[in-house]
């Protein structure tokens with residue numbers, strides 16, 4: 027895995043050497059499509075910092091292979107990260123501040139969590155009126171096995187004082203210009219949950235650089251932004267951290283806004299747990315089926331809640347049929363689902379999917395509009411043409 031800067035350097039060298047018109051080389055020259063080594067086939071939403079979306083046709087396996095797992099970076103990945111000298115500091119409202127090396131973390135009891143990680147802005151591209159930000163469609167989401175020591179065990183070793191109410195994570199991103207560093211906090215209750223990890227491994231292998239090597243927070247069921255990558259410091263605070271990525275970033279209105287209205291920061295809260303949501307992996311939008319029998323399948327998740335039902339409509343929402351849920355399941359992880367449907371006549375159809383979870387939440391026909399397009403979860407929909 028190489029950093030963007032190394033990548034650009036390598037590409038420039040290669041251009042000078044061969045001067046050929048290869049897709050990789052073209053990007054370095056004029057911003058045409060990028061291929062990022064190890065992430066082939068991903069939709070590149072931004073190549074300045076890596077923002078890579080998984081095409082929905084890849085949503086056909088319960089565990090997302092790392093090469094297909096979305097990447098969301100607010101700034102440059104650290105260009106130099108030496109596992110031998112890297113350290114994690116734990117400080118703030120604790121009795122005994124600690125510094126741990128990677129080797130020390132690797133020796134601690136590891137716990138595994140299968141988690142669906144979704145970016146708060148996934149689906150933003152579908153908000154109307156349009157909102158600024160990375161125009162994610164369906165694939166800023168993926169499911170992986172994460173493992174590493176429980177954050178709770180580290181906090182216990184450090185001895186959290188009664189004044190410690192929030193836990194702040196600081197990442198080692200390389201900050202361009204005046205952009206504030208990536209620092210966010212979570213409440214002590216979530217930090218003390220036995221499933222909140224300092225993850226060192228993803229799908230059985232050490233984390234890759236894109237996903238936070240050597241260590242990242244893993245805050246299961248919550249928006250991806252809670253899971254800070256390239257961790258360097260954990261600090262226990264008396265109050266919620268108030269930097270850029272907590273306020274004004276990643277906030278949701280306390281009361282529904284009229285589409286187009288601005289957010290009043292004093293009447294907002296940080297975005298935490300994920301919404302209930304489903305995505306149709308197949309058929310693809312605008313697909314033409316040669317047969318009247320169509321196999322519809324996809325994924326559905328509910329953050330901290332379990333998916334209990336996925337329904338499909340093939341008549342634009344007039345009637346709904348229950349889809350079959352896949353066998354694989356785990357707390358915080360999405361469920362695969364499928365539905366076999368036979369069109370009565372050839373023609374144009376809109377297929378909708380909607381999920382319901384164990385908290386009684388059902389995906390709405392229209393998502394709650396907000397100025398950053400967070401937590402978009404309207405019914406998923408694809409249009410298809412049945413030919414004969």
Ligand code: MTE
Nearest residue numbers: 096097098099100145197237250251254255
């Ligand atoms: N951690 C750091 N240090 N810097 C970042 O830009 N992006 C966050 C989070 N952790 C980010 C970060 C966001 S917004 C998301 S959605 C997840 O990482 C994405 O994790 P992934 O890139 O491993 O899929």
